[in-house]
Amino acid sequence: MSARAFLPTPVPRATLEHLLAVASRAPSGTNTQPWKVYVLQGASRSALVDQVCAAHDALRADPTLAAQYHEAYDYYPEKWVSPYIDRRRENGWGLYGLLGIGKGDKDKMHLQQQRNFRFFDAPVGLMFTLDRVLGRGSLLDYGMFLQNIMLGARAQGLHTCPQAAWNVFASIVLPHVGASDHEMLVCGMALGYADPAHPVNGFHTPREPVASFTTWIE
Numbered sequence: 001m002s003a004r005a006f007l008p009t010p011v012p013r014a015t016l017e018h019l020l021a022v023a024s025r026a027p028s029g030t031n032t033q034p035w036k037v038y039v040l041q042g043a044s045r046s047a048l049v050d051q052v053c054a055a056h057d058a059l060r061a062d063p064t065l066a067a068q069y070h071e072a073y074d075y076y077p078e079k080w081v082s083p084y085i086d087r088r089r090e091n092g093w094g095l096y097g098l099l100g101i102g103k104g105d106k107d108k109m110h111l112q113q114q115r116n117f118r119f120f121d122a123p124v125g126l127m128f129t130l131d132r133v134l135g136r137g138s139l140l141d142y143g144m145f146l147q148n149i150m151l152g153a154r155a156q157g158l159h160t161c162p163q164a165a166w167n168v169f170a171s172i173v174l175p176h177v178g179a180s181d182h183e184m185l186v187c188g189m190a191l192g193y194a195d196p197a198h199p200v201n202g203f204h205t206p207r208e209p210v211a212s213f214t215t216w217i218e
Contacts, residue, residue, distance in 0.1 A: 001205075003159035004095075004115065005198035006122035006190065010041075015156055016124065016191075023148035028141035034134050035145045038177035040125040048125070048176050052117045052169045060110055071167040072132075072184035073139070091205055098203050116165035122192035127166070127173055129183035142186055149189070159194035159201075162187055 016039060028034060040048060059065050080088065093103075101108040119125045128146065130138055150160045166173055166188035173185055194201050 001159075002161040003122075003190070003192075003194035004120045004161060004200045004203070005195040006120055006159070006192040007195050008121065008123055009193045011124050011158065011192055015158075019149055019152045019156065019158075022152045023145050026141065026145040026148045028145075029137050032134065032138065032141065034130055034138040034141055036129045036131075036179075036183065038127040038129070038179070040127065040177070041123060044176075045119070045123070045125050048173065049118050051172050051176065052166070053114055055169055055172060056110075056114055056117055069168045069171060072170060075164045075167060075187075087206075094206075095200070095203055098199060113165070116163050117169075119163075119188075119190040120161055121195075122161070122190035124191040126189040126191060127177050128186040128189070129174070129177075129179050130186050131182050132184050133182065139186070146187070146189070149191075153191060157193065158191060161190040163189060 020037060024033065024035070026035075055065075055069075059069070077084070096102075096109070096112070099108075099112060101112060115121075126149075128142065130142060146162055150162065153160050164187050167185055170185040173179075173188070174183065179185075
């Protein structure tokens with residue numbers, strides 16, 4: 001389960017190094033190990049948050065600025081169709097309803113979306129990049145690496161929230177972390193100790209039953 005509200009409690013570097021070492025055992029095609037990780041804490045984290053939140057606010061004020069921002073790959077479909085759009089809406093309105101955000105409340109929606117760019121107050125922000133020379137199969141490898149981090153974090157009493165929201169601001173993120181021109185942003189991730197008192201962390205996304213997505217062939 002993704003956490004969307006964190007405590008300010010620091011995470012020791014040794015714990016982060018252990019998590020990344022464990023995650024690196026994820027399988028990858030011909031052992032290419034395509035992942036590259038940037039860990040943001042303290043001043044570097046705060047500076048990126050300030051830059052991207054400012055860009056996010058400016059984009060809302062002037063939507064034509066969207067032409068400046070491009071994602072390296074299509075995480076979401078260009079055209080939404082059922083049943084995917086239905087699940088997306090159910091998830092979105094379930095979360096917003098829990099937070100008391102009604103349809104048409106654009107100010108609150110904007111602020112909640114911006115929580116992504118504050119890492120939901122988590123003390124650790126992770127940015128993941130991929131060498132552009134690699135193929136789409138490396139994204140499959142990357143998913144297993146990310147899942148390993150998320151599972152390993154739970155074993156350490158930590159929570160995470162993987163975030164594709166950062167991708168649109170890759171032109172800000174990549175120079176900030178010192179990535180080369182050969183790297184593309186795969187996603188970000190918030191990591192820390194979840195705030196158990198915040199209602200948002202009681203939100204559980206619905207899941208389809210096994211029978212709805214499985215075909216048994218004998």
